[in-house]
Amino acid sequence: MDEQGRAKISDFGLAKLLNPDQTKTLTDIRGTRGYVAPEWHRKLPVTVKADVYSFGVVLLEIICCRRGVNWDLVEEEAVLEEWVYRCFQTGELRKLLVGDEVVEEKQLERMVRVGLWCVLDEPTLRPSMKKVLLMLEGTVDIPVPPSPTSFLAAI
Numbered sequence: 670m671d672e673q674g675r676a677k678i679s680d681f682g683l684a685k686l687l688n689p690d691q692t693k694t695l696t697d698i699r700g701t702r703g704y705v706a707p708e709w710h711r712k713l714p715v716t717v718k719a720d721v722y723s724f725g726v727v728l729l730e731i732i733c734c735r736r737g738v739n740w741d742l743v744e745e746e747a748v749l750e751e752w753v754y755r756c757f758q759t760g761e762l763r764k765l766l767v768g769d770e771v772v773e774e775k776q777l778e779r780m781v782r783v784g785l786w787c788v789l790d791e792p793t794l795r796p797s798m799k800k801v802l803l804m805l806e807g808t809v810d811i812p813v814p815p816s817p818t819s820f821l822a823a824i
Contacts, residue, residue, distance in 0.1 A: 725787020
């Protein structure tokens with residue numbers, strides 16, 4: 670997201686396709702900071718579920734019109750996925766919206782549930798992208814997501 674809250678989508682998944690000698694960076698972690706799944710930080714095997722995590726971060730950013738981490742906010746709101754989960758848990762999803770934005774409440778809850786499933790700390794619990802699509806379309810029920818663990822706690 671840029672400073673005006675516009676979505677800027679780029680390299681999800683593509684960074685992993687490059688060999689280390691095909692890039693100017695010399696790091697084991699490849700991808701855009703803030704969208705990198707926790708397994709990268711833990712040196713665990715990286716699967717397609719890393720891209721599901723990145724998608725979930727982008728989805729939550731679009732819903733809330735803000736970046737995934739913003740240390741200028743109060744601590745309880747600084748890490749987006751944790752704040753979104755607290756608002757979901759307490760039934761205060763309207764707090765996630767900017768101003769007097771008009772949205773369909775059921776659709777908002779569906780999007781939030783999908784985003785929260787995607788950003789789960791444990792990769793095996795994240796849905797496949799096919800299932801994410803079905804959840805977004807409303808074709809399948811979306812169970813209540815468990816609490817995500819911040820990637821900051823994993824470092």
